[in-house]
Amino acid sequence: MLLHGTINRNGLFSVRSTYHSQWEYKFERRRTGEGRHASGVGDNPVWDRLWKLDIPGKIKIFGWRVLHGMIPCHGVLANKHIGNQGSCPLCPSGCEDIKRMLFTCDRAREVWRCLGVWDKIEEVLNIDRSGSILMEEIIRLGTKIPSLNNVSFVELVLTAGWYMWWERRKFVHGESIQTPFTSAMSIAALTSNYMRSMRKTSNIRQGWKKHPEGKLMVNVDAAFDIGTGSGSTGVIIRDEKGQWIAAAHSFLPHVIDAPMAEAYALKEGLMLAQHIGCNWFIIQTDCMLVVETMNDGGFSATAATAIYDDCIILWSGFDSISIEHCNREANRVAHELARKAFSSKSSCIWVDEPPSFRSIKLAEWLPAQKKKTLYVKHITTLDLRGLIVRLKVISLFGRTKISCLFQCRAHMADIVDR
Numbered sequence: 565m566l567l568h569g570t571i572n573r574n575g576l577f578s579v580r581s582t583y584h585s586q587w588e589y590k591f592e593r594r595r596t597g598e599g600r601h602a603s604g605v606g607d608n609p610v611w612d613r614l615w616k617l618d619i620p621g622k623i624k625i626f627g628w629r630v631l632h633g634m635i636p637c638h639g640v641l642a643n644k645h646i647g648n649q650g651s652c653p654l655c656p657s658g659c660e661d662i663k664r665m666l667f668t669c670d671r672a673r674e675v676w677r678c679l680g681v682w683d684k685i686e687e688v689l690n691i692d693r694s695g696s697i698l699m700e701e702i703i704r705l706g707t708k709i710p711s712l713n714n715v716s717f718v719e720l721v722l723t724a725g726w727y728m729w730w731e732r733r734k735f736v737h738g739e740s741i742q743t744p745f746t747s748a749m750s751i752a753a754l755t756s757n758y759m760r761s762m763r764k765t766s767n768i769r770q771g772w773k774k775h776p777e778g779k780l781m782v783n784v785d786a787a788f789d790i791g792t793g794s795g796s797t798g799v800i801i802r803d804e805k806g807q808w809i810a811a812a813h814s815f816l817p818h819v820i821d822a823p824m825a826e827a828y829a830l831k832e833g834l835m836l837a838q839h840i841g842c843n844w845f846i847i848q849t850d851c852m853l854v855v856e857t858m859n860d861g862g863f864s865a866t867a868a869t870a871i872y873d874d875c876i877i878l879w880s881g882f883d884s885i886s887i888e889h890c891n892r893e894a895n896r897v898a899h900e901l902a903r904k905a906f907s908s909k910s911s912c913i914w915v916d917e918p919p920s921f922r923s924i925k926l927a928e929w930l931p932a933q934k935k936k937t938l939y940v941k942h943i944t945t946l947d948l949r950g951l952i953v954r955l956k957v958i959s960l961f962g963r964t965k966i967s968c969l970f971q972c973r974a975h976m977a978d979i980v981d982r
Contacts, residue, residue, distance in 0.1 A: 610703050619755075627725075633695070640662070657670075671728075679724065684717065779804065781802050783897060785850060795906070827875070828868075830871075843883040
């Protein structure tokens, strides 16, 4: 016997084609007169809207399972002769199906009231008795909720349904769950965060940028371990070509919190700049609190007040200095130096030669230095006064350049290069 409408695309009869025909007749054609592919794709606009929602994939898959009636509630399992209990575990007054679990359970009703959307849910409940059909209608609506940062109603319902199903499973396995009000606040926060994070933005890789010529760049960063109450700092100074000038890292055995470690990193950067005689430079840090505090004159009501006072004193001793915020990717060398100090529990300064250790990330962010070092032939009228003067003569673009870094008040003249 050949049943009408049960032949597949190859012109052959199969049990699968019969099942699909019965599904379309039962759940689709009786309402819309149009068929729907059970795989979740096809001409039905519900699927297109579902997969384009601003929610994670796991919640979209949950919605797909709801639309297909594949949520293993007690009532659904009992209909498949799996288990002998069909009542709702949260309110044993009725059989647990998808509609009850998502909308009409006593706890679910309270969650929807706390979210302020119970009136909308009641309007949808009058459409059909099937939870899958109700979810399809909600996806078709696509309205916004002004009271919840204009999140989409369907995104809120799907996130809430996924969250309530997750809590329901915890309750079945003997774990404690939140109150309906707390669950509603968690659902609202999750939906808002998902909406912000899923927005399509162009993420441009922000690495180290070239700064104005004539100034050096001082990058500082810190690391902090709350378990041991210790931290570390990392500092690197580079010229306008991105070439290494000096670096330092230090271990901090006693630190209260991460902002204090970041303040220590700023102080270490200023001290290193002072050590090599640098007067014109820009400080970069990925801690916005440090930038705001220094732009506010160093005033701070935190535990790092004394550190910022020292930074202001050091700051006043430079001719031209500024501080700006950078992202983590542009500060990775300083970050790796801080990590190295924390792992080795040591402190060190590199002035004449770069660090001997080379992690993969550090080697990537330290530009290759191809310098030709020449020699100073004659120096006259040079008064060091017991302090340090470091001279570097390097060749760049076929021209000879003399780079002098001072940490003294020495008088220097008549430098003849070869």
